[in-house]
Structure formats: C-alpha cells, structure tokens
Amino acid sequence: MNLEVADLRLSFGGLLAIDGLSFGVGENEIVSVIGPNGAGKTSAFNCVTGFYRPTAGRILLDGQDVSGRRPEQIAAMGVARTFQNLRLFGELSVLDNVRAGTHLWSRQRAIDALLHTPRFRRTENEVTDEAHRWLDFVGLRGDRAGPARALPYGEQRRVEIARALARRPSLLLLDEPAAGLNHSEKAEMTDLIRRIRELGISIALIEHDMGLVMEVSERVVVLNFGREIADGPPEQVRRDPQVIEAYLGRDAEDSEIAEIIGDGHG
Amino acid sequence: MSAPGTGGASGLDRVSGFARGLFDSRWPGPVLLLAALLGPFVNATPYALNLMTTTAISVMLAVGLNIVVGYCGLLDLGYAAFFAVGAYTSGVLATRFDWPLLATVPVVLVATVIAGIVIGGPTLRLRSDYLAIVTLGFGEIIRITANNLDVTGGPSGIHGIPGLFGGEDKVVFYYATVVIVALAVIGAARLGRSRIGRAWRFVREDEDAAAAMGVSPYRVKLAAYIAGAVWGGLAGVLFGAHLSAVSPGSFRFLDSALILMAVVLGGMGSNPGVVLGAIVLAVLPEALRDLVDWQYFVFGVLLILVMLVRPQGLWPARSRETPQDAARAVRPEVRA
Amino acid sequence: MSQLIWNGLFVGAFYSLVALGYSMVYGIIKLLNFAHGDLYMLGAFAGFAMLGAAGGVFGSMTLLPLLVVLVLTMAATGLAGVALERVAYRPLRGAPRLSLLITAVGASFALEYGMHLVAGADPRVYPVRLGGTTLDLLGARVTVQQLVLVLIAVALMIVLNVLVTRSREGRAMRAIALDPRAARLMGIDVDAVISRAFFLGSALAGAAGVMAGAYYGKIDFLMGFLIGLKAFTAAVIGGIGNIPGTMLGGLLLGLLESFGTYWLGGEWRDVFAFGVLILFLTVRPTGLLGERVTERV
Structure with missing residues (x-):
C-alpha cells in the first residue's frame, strides 16, 4: 500500500x-x-x-x-499499527490479543455463535490457527494461553506486532x-x-x-x-x-x- | 482489575488451586440445570415455586446485564428499564388487546431493540461514567412514564396477564421458565466466546487498541447494549406472566442496582459467576428474613468490599485458553 | 411569569450548591461520586439531630441557631466525605474506572440504607421552620426564608469560588486535574488536596441538606438520590469541573424545570430534567462553559 x-x-x-x-x-x-x-x-x-x-x-x-x-x-x-507504550489487552490471553487482528476479516455472525453452526467452528479454528501462526512468525517464546500482561516486556512487543500482522x-x-x-x-x-x-x-x-x-x-x-x-x-x-x-x-x-x-x- | 488468583492475602485465594479446577470445568452448568429441574420434586409448595421462578428470572437478568457490564465494561444503572419495557409491552398487548403472551414476544423483541437503540444510540459515544448516569436517568424516565400514562395503568399497573400458554399450572410455568432461562444463559455464554464477544472484551480493555484493529467501539458497544436489552426484555415477559401483573414499583433504581450487585458479586464477565451471584442474591434475603432491614445496607457495603478486596468476584471469568486452543496441532505455514 | 423565574432560581440555587461538590471532585479526579447526593441527605439528618438536641434552648429565634447548626453540619458532612474518600475511593485510585463507579454506587447504598437503619423509613419533620413573611418582588411572591436561603447559598458559592480560583489550594487542585503525576512530582500532596476537595464539596452538600430540611420541613433517607441526579445534570449543563459553569448550570436547570413543570405538569418534572441531561450530553457534552479537550493516545 x-x-x-x-x-x-x-x-x-x-x-x-x-x-x-x-x-x-x-x-x-x-x-x-x-x-x-x-x-x-x-x-x-x-x-x-x-x-x-x-x-x-x-x-x-x-x-x-x-x-x-x-x-x-x-x-x-x-492499515495496522503498534503503539509507543504497548497497548495490549493485558487481562486477555495472548492468543485473544492476536485474535483481535482477525476481527476485520473473520466472517462470523452472532447467529453462528448462538447456534454453533459449522461455520462458527470453522471460523473459530481459522482464527486460532492464524493467531498461532503469527505468534510463531514473531518468534514468541512465552505462554500463549495466559494473560498478555504476564509476559516480559520484549515478548509483549512481539505480541503487539503479531496482533497487527493478524490484521493482514x-x-x-x-x-x-x-x-x-x-x-x-x-x-x-x-x-x-x-x-x-x-x-x-x-x-x-x-x-x-x-x-x-x-x-x-x-x-x-x-x-x-x-x-x-x-x-x-x-x-x-x-x-x-x-x-x-x-x-x-x-x-x-x-x-x-x-x-x-x-x-x-x- | 486483578486477575483470578492474584489477590494475595485474601482467604478466598488460598483455595484458588482447587477453585480454578472447579471454575474451568464444564459440569457446574448441567448440575445446576438438573438441580433446577428437580426442585419441584423436593418442594412444590407455592412459596418454594414462587422463589424458584423468581430466582430463575433474576438469573436471566443478571446474565443479560453481564453482557453489558461484564463483557463490554459499560456501567448500566438503569437495566430495569429494559425489564420494564418487556413486561409492559407484553402486558399491555396481552391484557388490552387479548394477544396470547407468546405472540407478544416478537413485538417485545422489536420494542427492546428499539429501546436499546434509542437509549444507547446517543449515549454510547459518551465517556463511560456519563453513560452510567444517563442510563440511570433513562431507568427513571421509563418508570415515571409508566407511572404517569393511562395505557400502562398508572401507579397500580396492569393486572390479569395470562401465563405463557394461557393460564397454565405454576409448575408448568416454572419448567418453561427454567428452559427459557437455560437457553438465555447458554446463548450469552456462546456470544461471549465468539467474535463479537471478543470484540466486547477488546473494547472493555482498551478502546483505542481495539479501534486500531478495526473494531468499531461504538458499534460493538451498541451491540452489547442491544443484546442486554433483549435479554432484559424477555425476562420482563416472564416476570409479567409470573406475577400476572406489572407495576412501576418493580422497576426502581433499587432493582437495577440489585441486578448489578449480582453481576459484581458473582464476577463481572463470568457467566457461571453471575448465575451464582443472582441465585445467592435471590435466595439469601429469604434465608435471612429477620435481617430484612439490614439487607440493602449490607449490599452497599458488599459492593464496596468486593471492589476493594476481590474485584473479580466469587467465580472469576476464565482468561486462560483451553488446552486445545493453546496448542492446536496443525499450523499451516505463514503466507509468503 | 416572574413567579416561575423566582421559583426556578430558588430551586436552582440548591442544585448549584450540591452540584459544586460533584463538579469539584469530578474536575480533580474524574470520579463521579455517586454518594454525593447522600451526603446532602446526611447533612439534613445531622442538622435534624443537632436541632433536636438543642431542643427549646433557642426558643423562637430560628435563624441564628439554624446558622450555627449549618456550620456544624458542614463540618460533619465534610468529614464524612473525607472518610468516604479515604475508605472507599483512595484504595482504588488507578483501578479501572468501572470499579470506582461501582464502589460509588455501593457507597450510596450504604449511606442510604445505613440511615434507614438509624432513622427508619418514615419521613422526619424538621424541628425548625423559617417564618414565612411574604414579600412582593417584581410581581413574584417571595418569602423571607427563601430569600435568606438563597443569600446563604450565594455566599457559600462565592467563598468557594474565591477559594478555588485565588488560593494556592485552588492552583493545586487545578494542577492535579491536569496531570496528577506531574503535580505529585512538583511537590503537591495529592492525597491531601483531594481530601480537602472532598471536604469542601461534602460540606456544601451538607449545608444544602440542612437548608432543604428547614425549607421543606420533611426529610427522609432517600432524599439524596434525586437531587444527586439533578445536581449531576446541573454540573453537566454548565460544564462539569468548571465552577462558575456549574453554578450557572444549577440555576438554568432550576429555571428549565420551573417552566417545564408549568407547561407539562408536575408529574413530568423529573422526566423533563433527565431529558435535558441526555440532550446536553448528546449535543454538547462539555456543557456551556466547559472546554473541549483533545484526548491524547
């Protein structure tokens, strides 16, 4: 662009x-x-x-x-960005943080979630895979399942970049x-x-x-x-x-x- | 907000190892549902049935308010307004126009969505603390309006609302309520674990960061608000059918605050938590009837204490991923 | 017409007095002190207790004892406000705003129903009522007591305004409002200043409570709820955090209500007030005299 x-x-x-x-x-x-x-x-x-x-x-x-x-x-x-003073969703899991990046392109409706349609399962797996993929890409070593604030500073920087990249x-x-x-x-x-x-x-x-x-x-x-x-x-x-x-x-x-x-x- | 198990000295945290296993397991929901279904076999006196039905309805209210307050972080102090909109809409249609109660449900849905848009539309752009006051104001406006209008029966309200299926037995009504409330609880939980549910939490945690990821804070908040309105409105239908009457006295600020109390006590953002909170708050006053004067004072002190000592509530929201999600085996290569 | 205006200004003076505490606290630490209206209630009851204790000592001289009680009540509610801040709000400084708001709601409940426990649910009749000699002022019927109350309210507001705009204390408050961390670095005792702001605001609310008791004659444990909301509305209309704006907002709300009630009927008065609040928040959330702020990322 x-x-x-x-x-x-x-x-x-x-x-x-x-x-x-x-x-x-x-x-x-x-x-x-x-x-x-x-x-x-x-x-x-x-x-x-x-x-x-x-x-x-x-x-x-x-x-x-x-x-x-x-x-x-x-x-x-x-357009995606990172912030000077890290703006992670501290209480949410590392994976959830990166899933935020997928919000714009993930095609899932509320009704899919309510009824747990096949599309719901597919999109959820897709989003989780994507999050893992970008965390691999940025080389995150820390715990992905726990809250983002538990990571050391340098790792948090990586998570923020992974989140921005998940925006594609x-x-x-x-x-x-x-x-x-x-x-x-x-x-x-x-x-x-x-x-x-x-x-x-x-x-x-x-x-x-x-x-x-x-x-x-x-x-x-x-x-x-x-x-x-x-x-x-x-x-x-x-x-x-x-x-x-x-x-x-x-x-x-x-x-x-x-x-x-x-x-x-x- | 400190996360589960990080509080340090509080007594509740000492059992958190065991508690976390309990909190994260899947069985409390089904067990609770089973208990609710078996309730009438244990005690089917009118008093017990009445208490159980009321408790189920407060569970639905708490779960609905949790979408707004817990998931999305918006303080709604006028939640009873949606409860009132649902109860009055179905009540008026059922008594003045002789609609069967179930037929009023679509109209109630439309009415609560409209109420959600009318109240949320202009105010969700505001700072969060303004929102609290405005929702409080709207709660009062709805109550006073119901009190002043003729169509809503003025201060004495509406009487003779039929049951869900037209005058069914109290036990049948109880079971219908349990089923509806269970669906509402599951629905809220499922929304919470979906794309929109995540967006709610992103906005709660950091609006700017959420917006930078393309999440529109305003639209997401409005969605939470409308979802909360729908849950509250449907609970209102059940409420009217249960009592066969509605009056403005059921929709005071006090009532909104009690639902909020259930959410805060149980654990904001935690679906099992708010269910527990609602049950505790519905049953406890019955168990401690001699102390009825102390009730609200204790609630107030409890609100402060929970915020100071255990802001995550009795049954905190789970923030960890499931093991399956934490390590999905298949990881296709990054696009090049 | 001029009767409507006078009634509006009279009620508006009460709103202003209560709104100032809201506005000051909000201006400094951005906390919406939900329990503020209940400090007004607390003031009314404190005054009630003192006047009752004083009993027949003062005989028929009603104004002087009232003034003495007013000052004592202001001290009492001021301290109550300080205690509230220390116990419920200070430990949560830096916590998410939602936690603070919920705590404030809890504090409001605790005060209301604590008073309910102490004084019961039934309204109490105030032991002092000011005599009602009526004057004719530009076509409006004005009682002497109304005039006295308005004068007291105005005097209190002037004192507050001077305190906040002219003194070191006021500068410290404004510094904290702009940047608490920088203020602390500059050697300002932030906790102490916030305490004093709570003291002043709560004292004004307490004064308003006594005055309302003496004027309306009846008080009850829920009397603070509605006026708390109205005071907030007044603060928003004028520009929350802005002291002259808040005073103006109170008077304007009083006038709006007075005319609104006249046109729509008394049962819609509160609906009208909240309507005004929502309208203002939507159209001009910074209020009439508030400044637009650019939020930084």
Whole structure:
C-alpha cells in the first residue's frame, strides 16, 4: 500500500504539533520517521491512523483521501499499527490479543455463535490457527494461553506486532518497536521487520535506535519541531548538516556525531 | 482489575488451586440445570415455586446485564428499564388487546431493540461514567412514564396477564421458565466466546487498541447494549406472566442496582459467576428474613468490599485458553 | 411569569450548591461520586439531630441557631466525605474506572440504607421552620426564608469560588486535574488536596441538606438520590469541573424545570430534567462553559 502525507498540520489549542509535514511510503518500502523527542512523530502516526483529526493537510492511502476518518475505518482500509507504550489487552490471553487482528476479516455472525453452526467452528479454528501462526512468525517464546500482561516486556512487543500482522495489513506503522529492548532483542527485531517487508507489507517506522533505522530503512524522514528537515536514503540523511544540528546542536564534535548517528550496529 | 488468583492475602485465594479446577470445568452448568429441574420434586409448595421462578428470572437478568457490564465494561444503572419495557409491552398487548403472551414476544423483541437503540444510540459515544448516569436517568424516565400514562395503568399497573400458554399450572410455568432461562444463559455464554464477544472484551480493555484493529467501539458497544436489552426484555415477559401483573414499583433504581450487585458479586464477565451471584442474591434475603432491614445496607457495603478486596468476584471469568486452543496441532505455514 | 423565574432560581440555587461538590471532585479526579447526593441527605439528618438536641434552648429565634447548626453540619458532612474518600475511593485510585463507579454506587447504598437503619423509613419533620413573611418582588411572591436561603447559598458559592480560583489550594487542585503525576512530582500532596476537595464539596452538600430540611420541613433517607441526579445534570449543563459553569448550570436547570413543570405538569418534572441531561450530553457534552479537550493516545 502507498501512503502519502501532504502538508499535514496539527495543533492542540495554540500548540502546533505538526507544521506542514509531507512524506510518503511507497509500495513495499520501509520508511523511518526520526527526530528528537516532541518532534511530532507519534502525532503524525496518530493522524494517519485516525486517532487525531489533522487541522489541515491530506492523508492519502493508495491515492484515496482518508484524512478525518476514524481509526476503525482506517484499519478497515488495510492499515495496522503498534503503539509507543504497548497497548495490549493485558487481562486477555495472548492468543485473544492476536485474535483481535482477525476481527476485520473473520466472517462470523452472532447467529453462528448462538447456534454453533459449522461455520462458527470453522471460523473459530481459522482464527486460532492464524493467531498461532503469527505468534510463531514473531518468534514468541512465552505462554500463549495466559494473560498478555504476564509476559516480559520484549515478548509483549512481539505480541503487539503479531496482533497487527493478524490484521493482514498492507501498511504497517510501528511506533518505536525496539524501545526498551536489549541488544539481542533489537537484532531480532531488525530481522523481524525485514521479514515483515518480505511479506509484501509497506512499513512506516518511528525509531530512536539509529542502528536499526539505518539498517532497515529505504528512506528516512527527519522531523524537528513539527517540520520535516530531511528526507532521503539513510546514507544521505546521516550526513545532512541540518539533521546533525537538530540532534546535537550546532557545536557538536565530529566524534559525537559519529557516535550517535554513525555506525551503531552496523 | 486483578486477575483470578492474584489477590494475595485474601482467604478466598488460598483455595484458588482447587477453585480454578472447579471454575474451568464444564459440569457446574448441567448440575445446576438438573438441580433446577428437580426442585419441584423436593418442594412444590407455592412459596418454594414462587422463589424458584423468581430466582430463575433474576438469573436471566443478571446474565443479560453481564453482557453489558461484564463483557463490554459499560456501567448500566438503569437495566430495569429494559425489564420494564418487556413486561409492559407484553402486558399491555396481552391484557388490552387479548394477544396470547407468546405472540407478544416478537413485538417485545422489536420494542427492546428499539429501546436499546434509542437509549444507547446517543449515549454510547459518551465517556463511560456519563453513560452510567444517563442510563440511570433513562431507568427513571421509563418508570415515571409508566407511572404517569393511562395505557400502562398508572401507579397500580396492569393486572390479569395470562401465563405463557394461557393460564397454565405454576409448575408448568416454572419448567418453561427454567428452559427459557437455560437457553438465555447458554446463548450469552456462546456470544461471549465468539467474535463479537471478543470484540466486547477488546473494547472493555482498551478502546483505542481495539479501534486500531478495526473494531468499531461504538458499534460493538451498541451491540452489547442491544443484546442486554433483549435479554432484559424477555425476562420482563416472564416476570409479567409470573406475577400476572406489572407495576412501576418493580422497576426502581433499587432493582437495577440489585441486578448489578449480582453481576459484581458473582464476577463481572463470568457467566457461571453471575448465575451464582443472582441465585445467592435471590435466595439469601429469604434465608435471612429477620435481617430484612439490614439487607440493602449490607449490599452497599458488599459492593464496596468486593471492589476493594476481590474485584473479580466469587467465580472469576476464565482468561486462560483451553488446552486445545493453546496448542492446536496443525499450523499451516505463514503466507509468503 | 416572574413567579416561575423566582421559583426556578430558588430551586436552582440548591442544585448549584450540591452540584459544586460533584463538579469539584469530578474536575480533580474524574470520579463521579455517586454518594454525593447522600451526603446532602446526611447533612439534613445531622442538622435534624443537632436541632433536636438543642431542643427549646433557642426558643423562637430560628435563624441564628439554624446558622450555627449549618456550620456544624458542614463540618460533619465534610468529614464524612473525607472518610468516604479515604475508605472507599483512595484504595482504588488507578483501578479501572468501572470499579470506582461501582464502589460509588455501593457507597450510596450504604449511606442510604445505613440511615434507614438509624432513622427508619418514615419521613422526619424538621424541628425548625423559617417564618414565612411574604414579600412582593417584581410581581413574584417571595418569602423571607427563601430569600435568606438563597443569600446563604450565594455566599457559600462565592467563598468557594474565591477559594478555588485565588488560593494556592485552588492552583493545586487545578494542577492535579491536569496531570496528577506531574503535580505529585512538583511537590503537591495529592492525597491531601483531594481530601480537602472532598471536604469542601461534602460540606456544601451538607449545608444544602440542612437548608432543604428547614425549607421543606420533611426529610427522609432517600432524599439524596434525586437531587444527586439533578445536581449531576446541573454540573453537566454548565460544564462539569468548571465552577462558575456549574453554578450557572444549577440555576438554568432550576429555571428549565420551573417552566417545564408549568407547561407539562408536575408529574413530568423529573422526566423533563433527565431529558435535558441526555440532550446536553448528546449535543454538547462539555456543557456551556466547559472546554473541549483533545484526548491524547
């Protein structure tokens, strides 16, 4: 799926959170959105997924203007997302969490459930199998039958991604998927993101871990104070003076720049 | 809400190992049904029959309210309104237009669905706590309206409602009630374990995350609300037929609160729990008649205590998967 | 016409007084304190007990003892509100909203039927009734007692408003309303501020209870239920959490009811009030003076 954000603006009262942001995610492309804290990255994601109504600007999914639609309508278009601060259904089982992703495409009516028709059994098995399949795909090791909140943090991140994938999305928005993960988990996450792309899904990614960003992205969009200050391939963006300034301030030493934007994990 | 068995120090938790085995097994339902069916053979006095019938009807109400409060997490403080809509609709049709009671059921269904849409439609977009007050207000509106209108018989209500099949024996009516209530309980449980039931819980747990997965919180809530309305309305038909009369005095806030109490005490979201809760709350006051003045005070304190000490209720909802689902053998490969 | 307006404003002053407590607590911790109306009932009974105990001491001077009792009652119901918060609500801070609401319903039940146990089901006749010299005010018949009660209500509301808008305490309350965690980090004793908000709100409800007892002459253990609902309606009309808005809402609801009753008949009065509530929640849930909030994900 093709996402295009054109001249997006968003203000809360008098505060301008996003000020004329434009970027795109092409078919089967991984685009990272980076920038300092408070730059408006998550706000932009919230606009795209319908959680915020943009003050101005357009959001196009495969050319169709979807700005102002509600989250469930955006999801119905084939968009799935994860949240920065994990939004799992904590009390529900891990499997149930992933089953949530199947809601849109599972064809089961209330009457099937009341009468336990063959269709009910078939769709229930289908949904459970699908949940297992995506949990396998993200490499979940923990207990699938118990409540999601019982899993360690890193595992919960995987469950959230599995839930989004069970939606069978064409566009996936990941909001800091590697936040709070340790070194080896980050490596696995990098691999997971690549494998998701191999499924033919377009990915927009917010991430602070530059190693991960540089490694997986085709393009990087840099935000600062609600504005886009750079957009291009990772190699080009990491040498952009404006980006360096936004991250480090004007008088940064070269060595610091190398350390932070440079070759984190390779 | 803390999950089953995580409360720590409370005495109830100490037996949770045994209790969980009991909670998750399948036999309590059939055993209870058998007990209900055998009841009249043990004691068929009018008093006992009356108590058993009333208990069965409160079970149905509790199960219906559980769909709204337990599954979907919406606090409905005016549930008696749907009960009233069902009872009055069938009562008015049966007494003023001489319809057989069963023939009124389709009309009752339509009326409760409409009532659910009228009440839920505008209010389910609101924050959850506003919903509580608005449903309370609607409960009062329905009661006051029934009290003021002529067609509903004013304060004295409607009399002479025929039985389900037109003046059948009390035992026959009891058995019919048990069958209907059993179906209602099974129906609610089945809805709870289905796609829509899961959607209710997703919305209860986290509306935003649910919406991000394409679950429309509003539509899902409305569905829960309407389902609750239908259960309540049908229970109302049984209620009218049982007493052969309905009056506004049966649909006070107190009555809504008592149904809520059954749901909270038994375990929100737990079908066996709310059945148990409804039975306890219907039978206990009869057993403790000398303490009748204390009843509602104790209910109030109990509500607070349950929330503080054991928010999951006496018989908590099961959150674990069945072993079959937890490890389905066949796992086809991921599409590439 | 002006009679209708006066009646509306008079009843509305009561609504405002009770609604303020609702609104303050809601504004700060987003808790719909269901038992708030029952604190009003508690106030009425506390006043009843004190006046009864004082017996004939005051003789025919009715206003002064009433004021003394009013102040004592405010202290008593204020403390009751604080106790309620400590016992039933504070342990659940951070719990799902549903749990808190259910607890509040339980608290309401416990207060109502606790009073039922203590005082019985029959209405009690208030030992003090204010004398009813009638004045003619712009074509409306106004009794002196009505005027006094309205003045007391207005005075209390002004004091509250000054307290909340001008003092450190008020700033702390608003800070907690915006972000409890940040407020705590800034050194605000969140628990203490919430306690004091409960105290103030409950004291106002208690005052309203005594005044209602003295005016209507009869009190019973369920008298708080309906006024609790009405007060909530008033708070919603004005903008819950907004103090001037809530006062305005109470007066407006009083007026609406007064005219609604006149047109539709007394038996539809409560239906009318709830209709207004539902209409407002549907059309303008933030109330007349409330601010629209963008919820963040």
